[in-house]
Amino acid sequence: MVYLTRKCEFSAAHYYHNPEFSPEENQRIFGKCNNPNGHGHNYTLEVTVKGAVNPRSGFVVDLKDLKDTLESEVLSALDHRFLNKEVPEFRDRIPTTENLAIVIWERLQPKMKVAQLHRVRVYETPDLFVDCYGEK
Amino acid sequence: MVYLTRKCEFSAAHYYHNPEFSPEENQRIFGKCNNPNGHGHNYTLEVTVKGAVNPRSGFVVDLKDLKDTLESEVLSALDHRFLNKEVPEFRDRIPTTENLAIVIWERLQPKMKVAQLHRVRVYETPDLFVDCYGEK
């Protein structure tokens, strides 16, 4: 049983705003991130899968399959996008790093076949990251 | 004579579009970056100043002064902004990494007092950066 992690990157814009909050609350809670024009990040995504090593290939998972799944389920939807405007999950969820990690988990988990999804880590900046293990 | 470099970061959204190009040209030349909703980056900025070491302080430049200048001239204008919409220089210039480096040079160069501005480096991603030395 080993854990394999693949890292990739995407660039996206977002802003933080809760229409149920007053303008003052939005400003106090979200600060500079509340700017409605949006700002952006180079997000780094680490996806960890867990499984037994196939004795014939030496692989836990076919890396090309994993890459294709990341591309079709995550990167094509998030890369070079304005998250609030273009990603359905963020119509009613604020696109914080926490929610991004959860959304990516929800998109990837049902598509895993050979190996099991173990962890999704999202870096918003090199100094801030969130891990999701699919725990409730 | 030594060269001191200070690194800092800012997050911004942008997109690439030239109104003089046809939609097809904009798409061909700018690809995913042409999405009008915008996307974003964590930009890393390196500012290099050049000068003699003050024998009393051991400094080329007072780091607090340098930080204040970076804050007032660059970061307050660019950080957590949508470059095309909120930064005057990008009303009629495309906010590429090349133009960002030039704009930051133009903003900083007149404010330097003790030391001389030597180089502005802007990383759009860890794999792409532009250097400006103020050469014509």
Place this chain on the structure above:
Amino acid sequence: MVYLTRKCEFSAAHYYHNPEFSPEENQRIFGKCNNPNGHGHNYTLEVTVKGAVNPRSGFVVDLKDLKDTLESEVLSALDHRFLNKEVPEFRDRIPTTENLAIVIWERLQPKMKVAQLHRVRVYETPDLFVDCYGEK
């Protein structure tokens, strides 16, 4: 349930010495780190908190609160200090990376409110780090 990690840095001096050891033992066990003048490091601290995502803010924890707690409980005490001489916990504990991680855990854990402290990681250099989960 997600895990959010915030990274920050501090610079400190220290040396390793146990007054119960002979000079030879101190030298053999601690090597260059036994130099009583002290030497120093840029420490990198990663603090991980664990909790549910607040559906209204999208946050596990208010980042400004977390930053303030790190500042008041850890950085103000350790940054730009000589650990052996200025930090009470190191009057009778050797300021190894192991003990630094434990001390930081002990300082932060009682101050956590909304989220739970999950892990304290301290890098002494990029090639050496210690994790503390508060396990006995």
Place this chain on the structure above:
Amino acid sequence: MVYLTRKCEFSAAHYYHNPEFSPEENQRIFGKCNNPNGHGHNYTLEVTVKGAVNPRSGFVVDLKDLKDTLESEVLSALDHRFLNKEVPEFRDRIPTTENLAIVIWERLQPKMKVAQLHRVRVYETPDLFVDCYGEK
């Protein structure tokens, strides 16, 4: 109870090939990695040990001992080697990152004395790494 991690590096050549596969299967499954001349990597190895902090030294493990064990059990065998040709374990196992992590675990685990081996992490590139905890 804390976890200490030591990072080191080694450079090695390898290629992927299973003699039980047809040439087409080898090519399809292993792609460019199937080139029999071999190619290579700077591998980064992170070894994590777990244990109580010795109250007299402040250490979980003597770092010099750990370094010597890494050198004699792992680096002397793998560094500047062609893995398929020079490392016995890879005579009949494909030297994937997964199998490298397992082989390093198997080499280190029996040699641990004071502290317990907790995790072996091997980076093949900065974007791909495998963790082994010795789980079956």
Place this chain on the structure above:
Amino acid sequence: MVYLTRKCEFSAAHYYHNPEFSPEENQRIFGKCNNPNGHGHNYTLEVTVKGAVNPRSGFVVDLKDLKDTLESEVLSALDHRFLNKEVPEFRDRIPTTENLAIVIWERLQPKMKVAQLHRVRVYETPDLFVDCYGEK
């Protein structure tokens, strides 16, 4: 006039050996790198081009063109290769980092159209790199 740098990576095997040296000289001069089975590296390549910013696109160079040139002239020849055996320039030159930088310069320089090649930087490891500016 600005300088744009693109970073990419390739993995290759090599060894150092001069048939005009005695075995003892080869061993003394090249050490572990003399192992004829070969070892390998993840090389990082930084290519810097210099030019004026096109006022219509905001680009010094079309990044897709640059990427295609890097792919066809450099990466297709060096990536996942054993340099001594598969790259013609290294039939009679030792594939040191110095010579790699020169060979990459020689391959790229004649293919530059819009912008001028300014510098080729090759990292053999994160701690060792060579710059070539095409100086004689």
Place this chain on the structure above:
Amino acid sequence: MVYLTRKCEFSAAHYYHNPEFSPEENQRIFGKCNNPNGHGHNYTLEVTVKGAVNPRSGFVVDLKDLKDTLESEVLSALDHRFLNKEVPEFRDRIPTTENLAIVIWERLQPKMKVAQLHRVRVYETPDLFVDCYGEK
């Protein structure tokens, strides 16, 4: 003609204080760095040499020689030291990053044989570094 750069690290303590300044000036100019107990850093040193590639070895400089020179001239004097107290050059010079770069240049330049010293770069933190080219 190529430029080869070797990176290495050392850990040291220091503080900033000019006895000709009043306590208030020392505090205002040097801030937290004025703490007389000292604090410390992991310094990263990059040494760049310039020269022709030896056609027989493929090297600009013998890396073992370069490493030995760095060890004997720089690291043995600075690593695990309190710079103000243990390094003669800092008896009457403040150990700023600027002065460290100059002192390392002065120590290395006379010892260079085959290749020429081109640049000394010293990082005090990942966000602050100084380059010295030996210019007056």
